[in-house]
Amino acid sequence: MTQKWDVVIIGGGLAGYVAANYLAKTNLSILILEKGAKVGGRARTDRIHQQYFNLGPHALYKKGKAKPILEEFGVQLMGKSPKQSVTLIDHEMKYVAPFSPLGLLSTNYLNWKERLDWMGILLKIQQMNLAELANLSFKNWVVQATPSLKVQSLLFILARLSTYCHGPEVLSAKLIMTHIKIALGGVLYLDYGWQSLIDQLHNQAVIKHVKVQTRTNVKEITQVDDGHFRLETSTSKNITARYVISTIGPHELNQILSESVTMTQRGFFTDINSVQGATLDVALTELPDAKQLFAMGISEPMYFSVHSHYARLSNHRNSVVLHVFKYYHNKEAIDGKKVQLELEQFLDKVQTGWQKFVITKRFIPQITVNQRFPLVGDEQKLVPRSKTTIPGLYIAGDWASPDYILSEAAISSGKAAAEAIISKEME
Numbered sequence: 483m484t485q486k487w488d489v490v491i492i493g494g495g496l497a498g499y500v501a502a503n504y505l506a507k508t509n510l511s512i513l514i515l516e517k518g519a520k521v522g523g524r525a526r527t528d529r530i531h532q533q534y535f536n537l538g539p540h541a542l543y544k545k546g547k548a549k550p551i552l553e554e555f556g557v558q559l560m561g562k563s564p565k566q567s568v569t570l571i572d573h574e575m576k577y578v579a580p581f582s583p584l585g586l587l588s589t590n591y592l593n594w595k596e597r598l599d600w601m602g603i604l605l606k607i608q609q610m611n612l613a614e615l616a617n618l619s620f621k622n623w624v625v626q627a628t629p630s631l632k633v634q635s636l637l638f639i640l641a642r643l644s645t646y647c648h649g650p651e652v653l654s655a656k657l658i659m660t661h662i663k664i665a666l667g668g669v670l671y672l673d674y675g676w677q678s679l680i681d682q683l684h685n686q687a688v689i690k691h692v693k694v695q696t697r698t699n700v701k702e703i704t705q706v707d708d709g710h711f712r713l714e715t716s717t718s719k720n721i722t723a724r725y726v727i728s729t730i731g732p733h734e735l736n737q738i739l740s741e742s743v744t745m746t747q748r749g750f751f752t753d754i755n756s757v758q759g760a761t762l763d764v765a766l767t768e769l770p771d772a773k774q775l776f777a778m779g780i781s782e783p784m785y786f787s788v789h790s791h792y793a794r795l796s797n798h799r800n801s802v803v804l805h806v807f808k809y810y811h812n813k814e815a816i817d818g819k820k821v822q823l824e825l826e827q828f829l830d831k832v833q834t835g836w837q838k839f840v841i842t843k844r845f846i847p848q849i850t851v852n853q854r855f856p857l858v859g860d861e862q863k864l865v866p867r868s869k870t871t872i873p874g875l876y877i878a879g880d881w882a883s884p885d886y887i888l889s890e891a892a893i894s895s896g897k898a899a900a901e902a903i904i905s906k907e908m909e
Contacts, residue, residue: 484720487513489903490713492700493729495523496889497878499683500896501727503555506690508904513723514692515715517699521684523729524850524880525889527675531765531842532797534675538761538849539787539805545667547886548893557682560673562792564776570639571831572780579778580636596630603627603637607663612656619858620658621650639778640665642809645887646757646851648783649812657856660885671793704740709874725906727899729879729892731756731853745871750863754881755812757852762806762825766839769802777832783809784828801841804833810848812855818847852888854881861885876902 489505491498494516505512520526528535542549544563552559568579570591577591580600592600606627615623624637641658642648644665650658672678688694699716703726706712713721728735732751739745769788777786789795790803806825810816822845829836854860861884870877876899883891883898 484722485513487511487721487723489513489725489727490515490711490721490723491727491729492713493523493879494518494521494684494694494696495729495879495892496525496679496683497729497880497882497892497896497899498523498727499680499687500551500555500893501729501878501900502687502692503683503690504897504900505903506687506692508907510903510907512687512692513721514687514694515698515700515713515721516694516696517716519697521694521696522677522680525676525680527677528844530844533765533801533803533842534677534795535763535765535803535844536675536789536805538759538763538846538851539785539789539807540676541669541671543664543667543669543890546664546890548889551893551897552679552683555683555686557679559670560678561670561794563668563670564787564789564792567776569774569777569832570780571777571782571784571828574831576831577780579639592632596633599628599630600633600636603633604666607659607666610659610663612660612663615654615656615659616861617858618655619651620653620655623655623659624650635780639780642783643778643785645856646759646809647855647887648809649855652812652857654856654858654860656861657885657887661887661890664890671789673794675793675795700738702740703738703743703875705743705872705874711874725874725876725903727876727878727896727903729877729882729896731850731879732881735877743872745875747863747871754853755855756850756881757855757887758810758814758816759849759851760808760810760816760818760821760825761846761849762822762829762843763846764804764806764829764836764843765796765841766802766804766836767841768800768839769804770833770835770839774832777828779828782824782828783811784825785809786829786832802839804829816848821847852880852891854887856887 488510566582570577578589580586580589644661702714785807788804795803864884878895878899882895
C-alpha cells in the first residue's frame with residue numbers, strides 16, 4: 483500500500499508542528515511522521531506522581547524569534563519570568579551574582595573596578611555588531627573583552643545559561659553572543675511544561691486536517707524518477723511525497739537517505755556533534771531554603787533553578803519542582819554515577835537537607851539538548867532558509883539554522899522550511 487502526500491514532515495516536535503501549521507494555510511496535503519508513541523520531541527513533558535517534568539530545565543526567550551511565531555498561531559504562553567536574583571557558587575563559597583542592578587551593587591564577587599568593567603561589557607553587548615564576531619571563538623572574544631578572570635567567568639556563565647553550551651574555546655562567538663543578547667531580555671517558565679506548546683500546536687494542526695502518525699520510523703528516503711520522494715517506514719507502508727521536511731538530527735538524516743541520493747552537505751552533517759548535558763529533576767513537599775531559587779556554578783558547570791516558583795508544575799499546590807543540570811563540555815567522557823553524585827552535592831549546597839522532602843526525582847545522565855554544538859564557521863556551511871542541495875528536501879530543527887540553536891532555531895527553521903515550499907508552489 484502506498485500513501486501519497488504533498489508534504490511529509492519527519493518528526494513531531496516544535497519544528498515539525500510549526501512547519502505543519504504554516505503549510506496548513508495552503509491546500510497541500512500534509513503528513514507528520516513521529517517515531518515515538520508521543521509527540522513533542524525534546525519539548526515533551528512527563529507527568530510523574532502528579533508533577534510535571536520537562537526533559538531538564540526549559541525556558542522560552544521573551545525577546546527571541548520563537549515567541550512571536552508561536553503567538554502568531556494564537557498559542558497561549560502561560561507562566562512567569564524568573565527574577566534575576568542569582569547565587570554564584572564556587573566550591574563552598576557563595577556570592578551574589580551581578581546580573582541585576584541590585585546584584586551589581588551588593589555582589590561580593592567583584593571589586594569596584596571589576597564592577598565597572600562588567601557594566602561596560604553589558605552595555606557593549608547590547609550595542610554590538612555581531613557580524614564582527616564571525617570566525618572568532620567565544621573564548622577569544624572574552625579574553626579580548628576583559629583581562630579580569632572574574633569578569634571572564636561571568637561571561638562563561640552567561641554563555642552556559644543562555645545556550646547550554648560548554649566549550650568556549652571552540653564555540654562560535656557570533657552565535658553565543660546572539661543568544662546572550664536575547665537572554666538578557668528575560669525568559670518564561672511555562673505552566674505545565676513545554677508539552678503545553680506542543681499540545682496547542684498539535685490541536686491546531688489536526689483541526690486544519692494535518693495527519694499525524696505516531697510509532698512510525700522512517701527507514702529510507704529515495705528520490706524517484708519524477709523528482710518525488712519515496713519513504714520506506716517501519717509500518718511496512720511506503721509513502722510518496724512531493725516535498726519532505728526532515729526535523730530529525732543530521733546523523734539520522736544521513737543514515738536514512740538512500741545511497742542513490744546525492745547531497746553535498748552530507749560530509750558536514752557527519753561532522754556535527756550535539757550539545758549534551760545531565761539533569762536531576764526533583765519534586766519536593768517543601769523547599770528547605772525558600773530564598774534560594776537560582777544558582778550557577780563558577781568553576782563547576784552547574785545550574786539550579788526552582789521552576790515551580792514561577793510556573794504551575796504540579797497538581798498539588800504546595801509542591802516544589804526544581805532542576806539541577808550539568809553542562810557537558812564538548813566530547814566529554816560521561817560517568818553517570820559520578821555525575822549524579824555531583825548534581826546531588828550541588829543541590830545540597832543550595833538546599834541543604836532536600837532529601838527529607840522528596841516526592842519524586844529523576845536522573846537522566848545524558849540528554850541531547852541540541853543537535854548541533856555550534857562551532858566557529860558553522861554558519862557558512864548551513865544553507866540559508868532550510869534548503870538542502872536536493873530539490874524538494876528541506877531541513878528544520880534546533881540544528882538547522884545558521885544563526886540560532888535550541889527552540890529559536892527549531893521554530894524559526896520550521897517556519898522557513900514551510901515558507902520555502904509555499905514560495906516554490908507559487909512559482
